[in-house]
Every structure is written in C-alpha cells, then in structure tokens.
Amino acid sequence: MNPPILQVEGYGKHFQLHEQNKLIPSSHNVSFTVRAGELTALIGPTGAGKSSVLKGIYRTYLPSAGRILYRDAMGHELDLVLASEHQILELRRREIGFVTQFLHCLPRQATLDVVAQPLFALGVSRDVARQRAAELLSAMKLPERLWSVSPATFSGGERQRVNLARGFIAKPRLLLLDEPTASLDPATAERVIGLIEGLKAEGTAMLAIFHHPETTRRLADQVVELAPPPAVEELLEEIA
Amino acid sequence: MNKILEVRGLSKIYGPGCPQCLESTGPEADTNLCPHCGSVVAIHDVSFDLFEGEILGVMGESGSGKSTVVKTLYFDQAPSSGEAIFFDNDRQYDLFSLNAAQQRWLRNHRFGMVYQNPNLGLNFNISAGGNIAERLLMSDLMDYGAIRERAKALLARTEVLLSRVDDLPKHFSGGMQQRVQIAKALATQPPLLFLDEVTTGLDLSVQARILDLILEIQQELKTAMVVVTHDLGVIRLLTGRAIVMKYGRVIETGLTDQILEDPQHAYTQRLVASAL
Ligand SMILES: Nc1ncnc2c1ncn2[C@@H]1O[C@H](COP(=O)(O)OP(=O)(O)OP(=O)(O)O)[C@@H](O)[C@H]1O
Numbered sequence: 279m280n281p282p283i284l285q286v287e288g289y290g291k292h293f294q295l296h297e298q299n300k301l302i303p304s305s306h307n308v309s310f311t312v313r314a315g316e317l318t319a320l321i322g323p324t325g326a327g328k329s330s331v332l333k334g335i336y337r338t339y340l341p342s343a344g345r346i347l348y349r350d351a352m353g354h355e356l357d358l359v360l361a362s363e364h365q366i367l368e369l370r371r372r373e374i375g376f377v378t379q380f381l382h383c384l385p386r387q388a389t390l391d392v393v394a395q396p397l398f399a400l401g402v403s404r405d406v407a408r409q410r411a412a413e414l415l416s417a418m419k420l421p422e423r424l425w426s427v428s429p430a431t432f433s434g435g436e437r438q439r440v441n442l443a444r445g446f447i448a449k450p451r452l453l454l455l456d457e458p459t460a461s462l463d464p465a466t467a468e469r470v471i472g473l474i475e476g477l478k479a480e481g482t483a484m485l486a487i488f489h490h491p492e493t494t495r496r497l498a499d500q501v502v503e504l505a506p507p508p509a510v511e512e513l514l515e516e517i518a
Numbered sequence: 519m520n521k522i523l524e525v526r527g528l529s530k531i532y533g534p535g536c537p538q539c540l541e542s543t544g545p546e547a548d549t550n551l552c553p554h555c556g557s558v559v560a561i562h563d564v565s566f567d568l569f570e571g572e573i574l575g576v577m578g579e580s581g582s583g584k585s586t587v588v589k590t591l592y593f594d595q596a597p598s599s600g601e602a603i604f605f606d607n608d609r610q611y612d613l614f615s616l617n618a619a620q621q622r623w624l625r626n627h628r629f630g631m632v633y634q635n636p637n638l639g640l641n642f643n644i645s646a647g648g649n650i651a652e653r654l655l656m657s658d659l660m661d662y663g664a665i666r667e668r669a670k671a672l673l674a675r676t677e678v679l680l681s682r683v684d685d686l687p688k689h690f691s692g693g694m695q696q697r698v699q700i701a702k703a704l705a706t707q708p709p710l711l712f713l714d715e716v717t718t719g720l721d722l723s724v725q726a727r728i729l730d731l732i733l734e735i736q737q738e739l740k741t742a743m744v745v746v747t748h749d750l751g752v753i754r755l756l757t758g759r760a761i762v763m764k765y766g767r768v769i770e771t772g773l774t775d776q777i778l779e780d781p782q783h784a785y786t787q788r789l790v791a792s793a794l
C-alpha cells in the first residue's frame with residue numbers, strides 16, 4: 279500500500295454564531311486516511327459536512343475538534359489544526375491544492391495567467407508557466423479565444439475548467455477537489471476524469487467530493503461515508 | 519521564508535493619557551475616547567509579524583486605528599509605546615529607538631508608502647517625473663540623466679502616459695495620481711511597502727486596474743506589503759493574512775479566507791455578513 283499523506287482523526291466542526299447566539303454543527307467525528315497516488319472520496323447526504331472537511335484541511339475553516347496529520351515532502355508530520363498561518367501558506371504554495379466552485383481573481387488578469395499563477399508563485403519562468411497552462415486548457419477543451427481574457431465573466435463550466443487547470447498545474451502532493459465536474463458536460467467531464475487519473479498515476483494524493491456516484495465508483499480507491507452531525511443538544515451533552 | 523517585520527505592543531494615544539485610558543476604551547467599552555481625560559486611544563497593543571513578499575491586510579471600520587498602525591511604522595507619527603523590528607538582509611533595525619536621521623534614511627531607501635490622499639504622498643507643485651526624481655535624489659542616486667530615465671521607466675511600469683511626465687500631478691485623475699504615488703514609492707525598490715486605502719474613492723474599473731498593478735508588482739519584486747482597507751473585496755483579492763481592528767485593538771487575526779468564511783469574533787461575523 280502507498281504511504282499515507284493525510285490522516286484525519288476525529289475531525290469536527292461547528293460554527294458559533296454570536297449574533298444569533300447559535301451553535302451550528304457541520305461535521306462530526308470524521309476519520310480517514312489519504313495515500314499518495316490514491317483518491318479518497320467523501321460521500322454522504324447534503325448537510326453531512328463534506329465540504330467542511332475539505333475546508334478544515336485547507337484551514338479556510340478552523341477545525342473545532344480532532345487532528346489532521348499531514349506528512350510533508352520532507353517527511354515531517356504536522357497537525358494542520360495547530361500549524362501556524364505561515365506554515366499553512368507555505369504548504370498551500372508548495373504542496374496542497376484546492377479546487378472549489380469559486381474563482382477569485384483579479385479583474386484584469388488573463389485566464390492563462392490565472393491558471394499559471396501557482397507556478398509563478400513557485401518562481402517558474404513566465405513563459406514556461408504559460409506554456410504549461412496552455413497545455414492544460416487545451417486538454418480541457420477551453421476555447422483558445424478565452425485564454426487571453428479574464429475569467430470574471432465566464433460561464434460555470436468554463437470557470438470550473440479554469441479552476442481545475444489552476445489546481446492541477448503545480449502537481450500538488452495533496453489535492454482537494456470539491457465537485458470538480460459538477461458543471462461540465464459529459465464529454466468535458468470525461469477529459470477531466472482522464473486528467474485526474476493522470477495526476478493520481480504521478481503520485482498525487484486526492485481527497486474528493488463528486489456529484490455523481492458513478493464518478494466516485496470510477497475514481498475512488500477508498501470511499502468514506504459521512505453521516506450528518508448530531509443535533510446541537512447531543513453535541514452539548516457530549517461536551518458536558 | 520524570512521521575517522521582515524516584527525511588531526509588538528504598538529500603541530498610540532493622542533492626548534495627555536491617564537491611568538484609566540486603557541480600561542475605559544476598546545471594543546468592550548465601545549469607544550476609543552477616554553471619558554476621564556479625553557484622550558484618543560488610537561491603537562493599543564497591536565502585534566503582528568510580516569514575512570518577506572507577504573501581503574498582510576489591516577481591516578476594520580473608520581476610526582479603528584488602521585492608518586495609525588502604518589503611520590507609526592512609516593515614522594509619520596511617533597508611537598506612545600511598543601516595538602518594531604525591521605529585518606533587512608543581514609541587518610536589523612529597532613525602528614523606534616533609531617534617531618531621526620536613521621529613520622529618514624529607512625523611509626527614503628527601504629520603505630515605501632502610498633496614501634489614500636495623494637496630497638500626502640505627492641508634491642503637487644512639481645511634475646510627476648519630478649516627484650520621483652525627488653525620491654531618487656534623497657536616496658543619493660546618480661546624475662540627472664539617469665534619474666530622469668529611471669523616473670520614466672517607473673511611470674511606464676505603473677502605466678502613466680509618458681507624455682505626462684512633465685505635468686503637475688494636481689492635473690491628474692485620482693487613479694493616475696495613485697499610479698504616480700506607487701511609482702514614487704517603488705523608486706528605491708523597497709522591500710517593504712505600506713498602502714493606506716489606495717483604491718478608496720476611485721471608480722470600480724480604475725480600482726481594479728490599480729489592484730492588478732499592486733499584485734503584479736508584488737509578484738515581480740517580492741515586496742512585502744501592509745495593506746490598510748475597509749473594503750473586504752480588496753482584502754480578499756490582495757492579502758494572504760489579515761488582522762481585524764476595532765476601537766484601536768486587534769480583535770482577530772487569521773488567514774484571509776478563514777477570516778472571511780469562518781470569522782470567530784462576533785464583530786468580524788457582523789462585518790463580513792454586512793458586506794455580502
Ligand atoms: N492627530 C490626531 N489627533 C487626535 N486624534 C487622532 C489623530 N489622528 C488620528 N486620531 C484618531 O485616532 C483614531 C484612529 O484613527 P485612524 O486614522 O488610525 O483610523 P482608521 O482606521 O484609519 O480610519 P479610516 O478608515 O476612517 O481611515 C480615530 O479616532 C482618529 O480620530
């Protein structure tokens with residue numbers, strides 16, 4: 279078996295909304311392992327907190343409970359729950375990628391540069407980075423006339439391909455994917471699935487949420503089913 | 519990654535101050551004005567680290583003390599207390615124990631500032647090119663021809679029309695004035711740049727182009743920046759980490775996406791919710 283890169287142990291997340299004096303449970307007692315060159319898929323009904331697990335690992339959310347042990351390229355293990363902000367930023371730059379449904383980019387930046395951005399940040403020359411971006415975008419059949427304009431006005435499916443290309447380009451060690459094929463037509467989704475398989479073969483560990491059970495069946499080496507978190511009252515009892 | 523700036527316990531009180539100033543002000547007290555002595559506790563106990571090439575956001579409502587933070591670090595105002603260490607290659611400077619000449623030297627050579635109000639950053643009585651030349655002269659550079667060439671290159675980089683190099687900045691649009699300010703701040707290629715509400719009050723499209731320019735510069739030159747703004751959109755686009763201030767105190771710090779998507783403090787939750 280391939281070595282584990284990520285071990286999530288008892289992850290939990292709830293939101294405390296001060297204004298409304300409310301506690302909102304989002305993920306509860308989630309545990310699993312992600313290995314190099316393998317894909318772990320999260321499944322479960324809406325409200326089971328799938329996205330909130332990905333966001334907790336990326337530290338867009340501050341986890342409320344558990345440990346997230348990550349083994350970095352140097353072989354050091356660190357708990358992402360406790361890692362410093364600068365450690366997290368460094369990991370995001372060098373090792374951990376996240377493909378979401380949202381795209382925040384500068385209004386004037388050309389799609390090619392939006393995609394090449396992670397390579398720019400690693401100090402790769404602009405020409406080489408753009409060349410690689412162009413390869414990925416053509417592999418995903420994003421029309422070439424769109425490459426030089428900003429993705430700000432793109433359709434959902436076009437934007438999703440930009441996000442994917444940007445997530446793939448630096449070949450992260452760990453890639454988090456939140457419904458990466460949700461807004462794609464079947465033929466384009468098929469191409470993306472091919473690229474995911476390619477990255478996996480090159481050793482990237484992946485943690486993914488797929489819209490279609492069929493995609494999960496095809497790509498996942500391991501499936502983790504999440505149950506919706508218990509109601510607040512039960513959570514409180516547990517804490518007490 | 520190396521640290522470039524370490525700020526600890528930075529405070530600034532305007533007024534005589536009294537023993538009750540601190541307990542009578544801040545987010546809990548809901549004011550920065552001491553009811554006992556009338557002093558303004560503009561900032562108190564602000565601490566943060568900044569790393570090379572990093573962009574840190576300072577957010578908060580009007581009067582929360584954002585500008586005061588950068589003004590003290592740029593030596594526009596002396597702090598009441600606190601410490602700041604600037605790490606510059608192999609040297610390190612304890613900013614507030616330097617003498618005036620040393621502080622001026624750092625300002626002119628190693629720091630850059632872009633103000634919301636171009637009046638503060640530019641000399642309106644001399645041309646755009648002259649403004650940049652002035653800064654280059656202060657940093658003891660070269661002959662007239664070289665300075666003029668460098669000034670033109672900087673203005674070109676910040677997309678100011680070269681045909682306007684000899685015009686007075688007071689005849690420029692707001693967006694163009696900011697570009698000249700940015701060119702001036704960058705003249706000495708400082709490793710540390712302070713930006714105070716640089717896009718506030720500009721048209722959206724002009725804003726967008728200036729934000730683009732700032733990020734391009736950051737990527738090209740790896741300049742570390744402290745970006746002060748009350749605009750959460752600017753915070754999201756430019757910064758990796760942010761601090762949230764209210765009535766002079768830091769009430770939350772974190773990764774920018776975390777502050778915007780999972781704010782911890784009641785105040786930040788309200789701030790973010792109201793911006794959606
Ligand atoms: N020279 C001064 N004398 C007295 N009070 C001052 C002085 N400069 C600033 N203050 C006060 O210090 C507090 C913080 O001001 P500061 O300019 O840092 O706020 P800010 O967060 O930048 O606000 P804005 O978003 O409106 O620019 C305010 O209450 C302000 O009135």
Ligand SMILES: [Mg+2]
Binds near residue numbers: 586
């Ligand atoms: Mg201000």
Ligand SMILES: [Zn+2]
Binds near residue numbers: 535537539
């Ligand atoms: Zn007082």
